[in-house]
Amino acid sequence: MYPRSGPCLLLVLLVCVFVDAHTKFPTLNHIRPKSSDKTQGRAVSELLRRLLGNRSSEFIASVNRSLSNDSLDVCELRSTRNGKIVATGSSGVAVASGIYNYLKYFCNCHISWSGNQLDLPSPLPKLTGVLRINTPHRFRYYQNVCTFSYSAVWWDWSRWEREIDWMALNGINLPLAFTGQEALWQEVYRALGLNQSEIEEFFSGPAFLAWNRMANMFKFGGPLPQSWHVNQLFLQFKILERMRSFGMSPVLPAFSGNIPKGILRLYPDANVTRLGPWAQFNCSYSCSYMLDPRDPLFLRIGSLYLSQVVKQFGTDHIYNTDTFNEMTPPTSDTDYLSAVSRSVFASMTAVDPQAVWLMQGWLFFSDAVFWKPAQIQALLHGVPLGRMIVLDLYAETEPIFSYTESFYGQPFIWCMLQNFGGNSGFFGTVESINSGPFKALNFPNSTLVGIGMTPEGIEQNPVMFELMSELAWRKEPVNLAKWASLYAVRRYGSMQENLTAAWRLLFSGVYNCTVPHYRNHNHSPLVRRPSFRMNTGIWYDPVDLCEAWRLFMEAAPSLMSKETFRYDLVDVTRQVLQVMTTFFYEDIADAFQNQKMPELLTAGGVLIYDLLPELDRLLSSDRNFLLGTWLERARSQALDEKEAQLYEMNARNQLTLWGPSGEILDYANKEWGGLMEDYYAQRWGLFVQTLVDCLDTGRPYKQDTFNQAVFQVEKGFIYNGRKYPTKPQGDTYEIAHRIFLKYYPQALKRL
Known part of the structure; x- marks a missing residue:
């Protein structure tokens, strides 16, 4: 068990007092909820039923727009004698966000695209007095x-x-x-x-x-x-x-x-x-x-x-x-x-x-x-x-x-x-x-x-x-370090110090880009068309990323039942392998420039025959990283096979060529199971094979010639007709652990 309240009360109360001393625009006063208070309250109650099932009956949600006299949303929460939580807000959104604040900071719960952690305590933690939460933002x-x-x-x-x-x-x-x-x-x-x-x-x-x-x-x-x-x-x-x-x-x-x-x-x-x-x-x-x-x-x-x-x-x-x-x-x-x-x-x-x-x-x-x-x-x-x-x-x-x-x-x-x-x-x-x-x-x-x-x-x-x-x-x-620690507790429902330490490392490193004017397009060589002009720069210290990876792996055995943890274990391992791909790319480039065939075969071989297949297996083990889901959703919009083929072409093209001839190539790149094996790995395989052939025959490497050849691989993916899994395959922990044993020591040597 872990504490459900205590220090959290102070944290939440910090959001409670605002001074509205900023420009008001009467011209915007009519932009306000159109639904009745009753309708909004009912909408929140139905949301809670979808989210919490039977436990939703422990929350009483209502809307009273007169709670706010300045168009800024507010929510008040209190406990009843029989242990229920009453939430009243100036809008349905105010009530929903007020309840989520309570779920986060009093119940250590979490809701996200990549899974929920809703291990609600029973009975619900009591509130002392009225908790008032409001916003300075219209x-x-x-x-x-x-x-x-x-x-x-x-x-x-x-x-x-x-x-x-x-x-x-x-x-x-x-x-x-x-x-x-x-x-x-x-x-x-x-x-x-x-x-x-x-x-x-x-x-x-x-x-x-x-x-x-x-x-x-x-x-x-x-x-x-x-x-x-x-x-x-x-x-x-x-x-x-x-x-x-x-x-x-x-x-x-x-x-x-x-x-x-x-x-x-x-x-x-x-x-x-x-x-x-x-x-x-x-x-x-x-x-x-x-x-x-x-x-x-x-x-x-x-x-x-x-x-x-x-x-x-x-x-x-x-x-x-x-x-x-x-x-x-x-x-x-x-x-x-x-x-x-x-x-x-x-x-x-x-x-x-x-x-x-x-x-x-x-x-x-x-x-x-x-x-x-x-x-x-x-x-x-x-x-x-x-x-x-x-x-x-x-x-x-x-x-x-x-x-x-x-x-x-x-x-x-x-x-x-x-x-x-x-x-x-x-x-x-x-x-x-x-x-x-x-x-x-x-x-x-x-x-x-x-x-x-x-x-x-x-x-x-x-x-x-x-x-x-x-x-x-x-x-x-x-306080970002404290916030990151509490986020880890909520996301996994665990007080393990390994995880809070890992998230503090991520927050001070990869999640804290301070490079002026930096635009976050994933330009990793992993997901870009191979050449000798690839961008290998990163804004963070990969040492911190690898230490966070180690901490995740240590915590993994007891947390694999949590979808949120499985997702993050896949994601942090994926990020490390993305960095490792850059290292192998640099080895490949150095070996070719120095005409060292054994080193080229070694670096290229590890990348193509081990790292990328392992990454594909890892991604394929989690439902959130599947190409098949994207394609199946596209095809499900269709009335007949002709429409299904049109939608699938759209779905594949956007991820890859982004246009008939690669006009915005790889702009929408994704690291997904299936896409890794049949698109990115195929390009890298062709690149390494081309370099080996050049060294073998003494011919110079020509990027234009390679681009023409690799375009056929890229276009071929769009029309390969292959069906990809829509359900995860393999054991995430076994795959991640195997990758860790192989690549963590190599990462330490390179950093």
Whole structure:
């Protein structure tokens, strides 16, 4: 047994007192829960039944919005004489997050994408007096437009239900809700006079819809079957109903000016610009058509679409659209930029006079050469102050508010991006996220109205999202070492010192990237196309990682029944083998450059015939690391085999080539069982064999020649037709232990 309360009481009470001395925006007062208090309370009770089963009857949840008189969420918890916990909050989200706070810090429980640890004590620990938990942040935002393609594209309702529960427990009250929008666009395009082939030429395949929506690309991976539209629309109705039942305010899509080419047939005089190529795509799939927001047709299309959105989805009066995402405007003229944002906003207010525009601030970072202070201010000031909210999308690394005078008066949300492409791999910026929101809150004339999480992909590094969501309810930064120790206790339900020590090492090392401007794309040689120009740099000391690995292995025998522990054992072992792959790559490169065939055969042989197969076996032993699950979810969306093949191609291509010819190669790399064996290991095998042949024949190595050959391997994976397991195979502990015995001594020698 382990202590359930004690020091934890002080920890929780730290979140209880806030002084709201920051900018208020009356223009945002109408963004509030639409569901009744009773509906929200019922939603929390149903969540608890899904989560806790029969033990849910020990919690009494209710909503009383009058608890908060300033639109900032609050929850009060107390114990009853018969041992129940009564939680009353200003919204369903406030109650859910208050109860999760109690579960974490009084019951040592934990909820995550990679498993739950819900060993509830009986009876429940008693609260002395009233525990009051509140937040200084009006909004807690969640999602990135890319998340819908990198993570959620194949989700069914069951998976969405779990995610919305997770949102509520983690205090999210402003989620992005982009599912099903193509079904409405299809109706708008038909009403305008486009034929079906023109519509089908426009929409991309499911795995690439995020970039179709942002006007980066079209057509690739399509056409979208009609069954897709029907299923996604039905899913969106359920998503919105559930989000609103908790008191969340879903953010709905609006028009950015991105149009199908067929509009030019109908309106040949429209002011349309054809954009240049995006990324490495040519104009077969990019060079989108953008309607000038100042053209009267923009208002017509934009209001037609938003009318459909409001009619079908209802509204909470907040809409997202992004102009110039990773695209440079045709002119830097400030009058033009103000006119653009003014026109975009007008297309919203024509339908919804109370509209608020939520805009991702990514463009100011991604094209900083263009977006100077005058241009940023012009775009922002085309919309009345307080009627736009800007997401400072990558604030943990590249905050924009600090050099734009708090977005020149527009309200903003400080966001942690954390992940690109849904890549596997440990990463975090714990010091930055622990201090950044508080710096933003106390910034001179701060217009901060919330904090958010905007990862391109999720279901990785759950610790970062638990910390970030908890910080929304804190009045000051946490003690990171203590927080990491308590996280270990909650996650595994164990007080083992090995595990708390391991997590302190991870928090001070791999989870604390302090390299200025560091962008977390997993560039490990393991998951990149082999060459002699690979990035081998890391931001942390691998000695600490290996020590954490040793501590995990010592704790493993008694904890393998815990899914959360099994996941982390796989994950930390995977991270070590990722580092070891870099060592073997360096040995391979040195051996080839020095023309040492025995050393080349040894390093290449160990990598190809032992390390990578062992890593594949390890990943295949845990349900959270299976390629087969991703592919099966894709195929399950289909009505027939033709659709299933289309969806599977989308799913495989996004992970690998990301385009017909590797245009954004390996951007969305994943370390999954099946993918490791049939994709990454095959490339490394070809690379080593090519080097051996070069040394054997005296021919020079030519990267272009290798690229042509390896492209056939990469493309072959997309169409290999192989079925991959959807259930874990093998004993995780046996595999991890065997890997540890082989590679831990080697790691120590290299470090």
